[in-house]
Amino acid sequence: MKYIHVDAKKSLIFDQTAIPEIAADECLIKVKAIGVNRADLLQREGKYPAPAGESTVLGLEVSGEISKCGEAVDKNHLGKQWQLGDKAFALVAGGGYAEYVKVKAAQLFCLPEPFTFEQGAACAEVFLTAYQSLFTIAKLKENNSVLIHAGASGVGSAAIQLAKAHKCQVTATVGSELKEQACLTIGADSAINYQETDFVSWSKNNLPSGYDVIIDVVSGEYLTKNINVAALDGHIITLSMLGGRYCAKIDVAKLLAKRLTLSASTLRNRSDEYKAQLVADFIRDFYTDLVNGRIKPIIDSIYPWEQAEQAHTKMTNNENIGKLVLLVS
Numbered sequence: 067m068k069y070i071h072v073d074a075k076k077s078l079i080f081d082q083t084a085i086p087e088i089a090a091d092e093c094l095i096k097v098k099a100i101g102v103n104r105a106d107l108l109q110r111e112g113k114y115p116a117p118a119g120e121s122t123v124l125g126l127e128v129s130g131e132i133s134k135c136g137e138a139v140d141k142n143h144l145g146k147q148w149q150l151g152d153k154a155f156a157l158v159a160g161g162g163y164a165e166y167v168k169v170k171a172a173q174l175f176c177l178p179e180p181f182t183f184e185q186g187a188a189c190a191e192v193f194l195t196a197y198q199s200l201f202t203i204a205k206l207k208e209n210n211s212v213l214i215h216a217g218a219s220g221v222g223s224a225a226i227q228l229a230k231a232h233k234c235q236v237t238a239t240v241g242s243e244l245k246e247q248a249c250l251t252i253g254a255d256s257a258i259n260y261q262e263t264d265f266v267s268w269s270k271n272n273l274p275s276g277y278d279v280i281i282d283v284v285s286g287e288y289l290t291k292n293i294n295v296a297a298l299d300g301h302i303i304t305l306s307m308l309g310g311r312y313c314a315k316i317d318v319a320k321l322l323a324k325r326l327t328l329s330a331s332t333l334r335n336r337s338d339e340y341k342a343q344l345v346a347d348f349i350r351d352f353y354t355d356l357v358n359g360r361i362k363p364i365i366d367s368i369y370p371w372e373q374a375e376q377a378h379t380k381m382t383n384n385e386n387i388g389k390l391v392l393l394v395s
Contacts, residue, residue, distance in 0.1 A: 069164035086168040090138035099187035101127035102390040116160040125162020129155035129186030153177035155186030172342035188363035188389035196225035210278035218245035223364040269295040286310030364388030
């Protein structure tokens with residue numbers, strides 16, 4: 067099969083490799099579309115290797131058609147047996163930038179009837195990451211106040227929608243006026259352009275009680291700022307460190323006074339059992355909303371997979387609002 071390989075110069079080139087062999091509880095997916103994630107960029111640079119035993123090929127989410135089922139594959143979440151040709155989307159631990167990828171059947175979603183493959187490829191990583199952060203980790207409650215950094219990103223746009231569906235007050239931070247408007251259109255109650263406005267000062271003036279949940283992909287010195295605007299018994303969840311690995315000063319007294327919880331999480335290296343449960347929980351709580359359009363993937367651009375380099379460049383430059391998707395020819 068054809069796949070996108072990272073060569074010694076860290077360039078993206080097409081190459082050939084064997085079609086993956088599936089286990090009894092897995093399905094083989096003929097890939098139609100691929101979601102691009104910042105993790106792909108990090109892995110390409112040698113900074114985010116695939117978990118042990120997983121494919122070293124780039125790509126964490128796909129949509130496509132089932133081309134083979136293992137003998138132990140059970141029914142799907144609609145109560146029907148998975149069949150060859152069924153349309154599905156999924157989060158994978160690696161191997162997505164290829165014509166075929168294997169997936170644990172328990173981690174598959176049925177592609178909703180009105181969805182394109184491109185929409186399916188823009189769902190799994192962002193919605194599962196946002197859902198895990200808000201509900202599995204932070205135990206989000208109705209009417210909580212939520213701060214989402216990088217609100218116009220894929221995960222940010224998904225988190226805004228999930229929090230609003232749970233009747234929460236949502237504030238997003240962004241880096242441009244265009245992204246500010248995008249977050250408001252998606253459903254955020256407020257959007258702060260950090261290029262023009264300090265989100266700590268804004269929050270102190272507009273939400274003095276603070277945020278119950280803060281989703282942060284920036285980290286670095288943002289940790290101190292997040293502590294400053296967190297509410298009593300607030301929860302800060304760190305998902306990435308775009309702003310740096312270290313924070314120079316942390317006021318432990320504020321942590322204690324506010325009884326804050328700090329969590330850090332990744333999804334890629336979780337166990338198959340954990341991911342299967344996360345998928346089942348999301349399906350229980352939000353799959354119907356996905357089908358009826360109450361929540362939806364936000365797609366910035368769709369590229370033929372021959373233009374993966376352009377997609378990576380756009381993400382590197384932080385120019386996207388929502389997801390970037392590669393269409394497999």
